[in-house]
Amino acid sequence: MTAPSVTVQDRQAQGRPGINLTVLGIEIRRLVRNRRTIIFALIVPIVLFLFVGTNKSYANVNAAKVVGQVAPAHANISAYLLVSMALYGAALATTAGGAMVSIERAQGWSRQLRITPLSPTAYIIIKALVAMVLGLSSVIAVFIVGRATGVPHFLGGYAYLWFVSAACVWIGALVFAALGLFIGYLLPSENVMQFLGLVMAAISFAGGLFYPLNQAAPILRDIAEWTPMYGLNELVHAPLLGGSIDIMWVVNAVAWFAIFVAGAVLLFRRDTARV
Amino acid sequence: MSVDGVTTGAATTGAATTSGVTAGMADTVAIDLQHLHKNFKDVQAVRGMTLSIDSGEIVALLGPNGAGKTTTIDMVLGLSHPSSGSVSVYGLHPRQAIERGLVSAVLQTGGLLKDLTVRETAEYTASLYTHPRPIDEVLQRAGISAIADRRVGKCSGGEQQRLRFAMALLPDPELLILDEPTTGMDVEGRRAFWASIRQDAERGRTVLFATHYLEEADAYADRIILLRHGVVVADGTSSEVKALAAGRTVRATLPGADEAKLRAIPGADSVEVRGDTVLIHSNDSDSVARYLLTSTQAKDLEITARALEDAFIALTSDDNPQSGGSR
Numbered sequence: 001m002t003a004p005s006v007t008v009q010d011r012q013a014q015g016r017p018g019i020n021l022t023v024l025g026i027e028i029r030r031l032v033r034n035r036r037t038i039i040f041a042l043i044v045p046i047v048l049f050l051f052v053g054t055n056k057s058y059a060n061v062n063a064a065k066v067v068g069q070v071a072p073a074h075a076n077i078s079a080y081l082l083v084s085m086a087l088y089g090a091a092l093a094t095t096a097g098g099a100m101v102s103i104e105r106a107q108g109w110s111r112q113l114r115i116t117p118l119s120p121t122a123y124i125i126i127k128a129l130v131a132m133v134l135g136l137s138s139v140i141a142v143f144i145v146g147r148a149t150g151v152p153h154f155l156g157g158y159a160y161l162w163f164v165s166a167a168c169v170w171i172g173a174l175v176f177a178a179l180g181l182f183i184g185y186l187l188p189s190e191n192v193m194q195f196l197g198l199v200m201a202a203i204s205f206a207g208g209l210f211y212p213l214n215q216a217a218p219i220l221r222d223i224a225e226w227t228p229m230y231g232l233n234e235l236v237h238a239p240l241l242g243g244s245i246d247i248m249w250v251v252n253a254v255a256w257f258a259i260f261v262a263g264a265v266l267l268f269r270r271d272t273a274r275v
Numbered sequence: 276m277s278v279d280g281v282t283t284g285a286a287t288t289g290a291a292t293t294s295g296v297t298a299g300m301a302d303t304v305a306i307d308l309q310h311l312h313k314n315f316k317d318v319q320a321v322r323g324m325t326l327s328i329d330s331g332e333i334v335a336l337l338g339p340n341g342a343g344k345t346t347t348i349d350m351v352l353g354l355s356h357p358s359s360g361s362v363s364v365y366g367l368h369p370r371q372a373i374e375r376g377l378v379s380a381v382l383q384t385g386g387l388l389k390d391l392t393v394r395e396t397a398e399y400t401a402s403l404y405t406h407p408r409p410i411d412e413v414l415q416r417a418g419i420s421a422i423a424d425r426r427v428g429k430c431s432g433g434e435q436q437r438l439r440f441a442m443a444l445l446p447d448p449e450l451l452i453l454d455e456p457t458t459g460m461d462v463e464g465r466r467a468f469w470a471s472i473r474q475d476a477e478r479g480r481t482v483l484f485a486t487h488y489l490e491e492a493d494a495y496a497d498r499i500i501l502l503r504h505g506v507v508v509a510d511g512t513s514s515e516v517k518a519l520a521a522g523r524t525v526r527a528t529l530p531g532a533d534e535a536k537l538r539a540i541p542g543a544d545s546v547e548v549r550g551d552t553v554l555i556h557s558n559d560s561d562s563v564a565r566y567l568l569t570s571t572q573a574k575d576l577e578i579t580a581r582a583l584e585d586a587f588i589a590l591t592s593d594d595n596p597q598s599g600g601s602r
Binding site: 011017018020022023026029030033034104107108109111112113114115116117118 | 352353354373374375376377379380382386387388389390391395398399400401402403404405439442
């Protein structure tokens, strides 16, 4: 090593350091090594689908039946359940990915990064990207396994809905990446995932992901409309059901996304201003 | 009282120029603190610190816990903002200096990710800098090449600290800051760690380190800044700081000494006559010695400084009226 030979004037700051392939590659390797994350993001939704979605009697029943829709849907019940489980998996994956900031804050890594050129904003962008990568892996894994079982089925001419549904699930999971970041800044704990598992199960039940809301008591239905999984659950199934889109679903999803982003930004600002 | 003269950096300039300034960077001020204050609610952690550190100096920030060492370092690194006063690093805002890789640090509290390997941690950090040094080079300089593929969680405290040091070397910084870098290391680990730092500093890097280990400050710093309750109570070379607190003792053989006459020597604080031996405590031992040798028949002259530890205790203990601040 040579002595510091560069003069002060020679030293220039990079534009936005940190959002590069080295960092993303290392972050993804970390995900793969973390057994708990893999179980949450990949194994849980696949196992759930294999249990609830592959019943042979579903193969010939139109998905319209689940939601009490009159017009026939473009897929069978198994495909409907596949999309449900993919959403559950993607939500778990992105929340877990976002909540990694919690572990990194608890370990003091985020403080260590503050004495490097990495800006806190770049850091949160990396975390969101990593969460979305994990979410994408989850969606792809669930769809591949679902397809391999041969039970989920889209009607003739609607095969493209495999991709449309998967894409909707993945994009919708942004809401939960934001939730993960929010929780990550809220709870500085190495054990945040145990807590999140429960929260996600509760949110999914409340939002109608695990049972058809049209069969629930009216009071539960009213409550459901205010919970974060409700709008997304309706929206990701809309393509295969082929019905119209209720504007309130979009309002629900966008509002929760805004709430989580605002919460994350607020806590993130507090976190970086502190010390 | 002589201590007053250096309380707020009046003596700093003198000390700085005598310290090991390397050629080429001699005119560059690495750190400049002006009237720095930092309050945490009702606690004043730093209370009016003015000092400057030149390029090429190796400076120890010495003081007991709560003296304001970490608070000061945090402000130099831009991790926290001064309540009042200013900090500049190579003439820049601390954050800009970090973005340009001019400054890096080994922090007491900075964490590492346990699930990364040593090499991955260095690669991650390197990718954040514009022109990082090669990974293998910094690992080797920090003495951790052999454990490059080990998970950080499986490394000892000393190895993790060396990894932080390797990360700090990546930008090839002009200024390296170390906050209590050897806390929690065993003696062997501390020695090895300092050997790497020392070797590195010989190449002209400016180093500022905080410590409460007196031996570390004494052994590794060109200049010691002694802090107490958020103010500088002494600033100078290790021997200057020792002399400040305790002065030196001049001992000589002088048969038939006239005690009253000896007390009149400028700079003599106390005089003790034991038979043919005289002991004079002074903050200006040079002029006492000069007087004894030129104006009396004194012989076998001996000048002893008190250990730095005595200076440390004298200057930082709360009940000592010499030490600047109030309680």
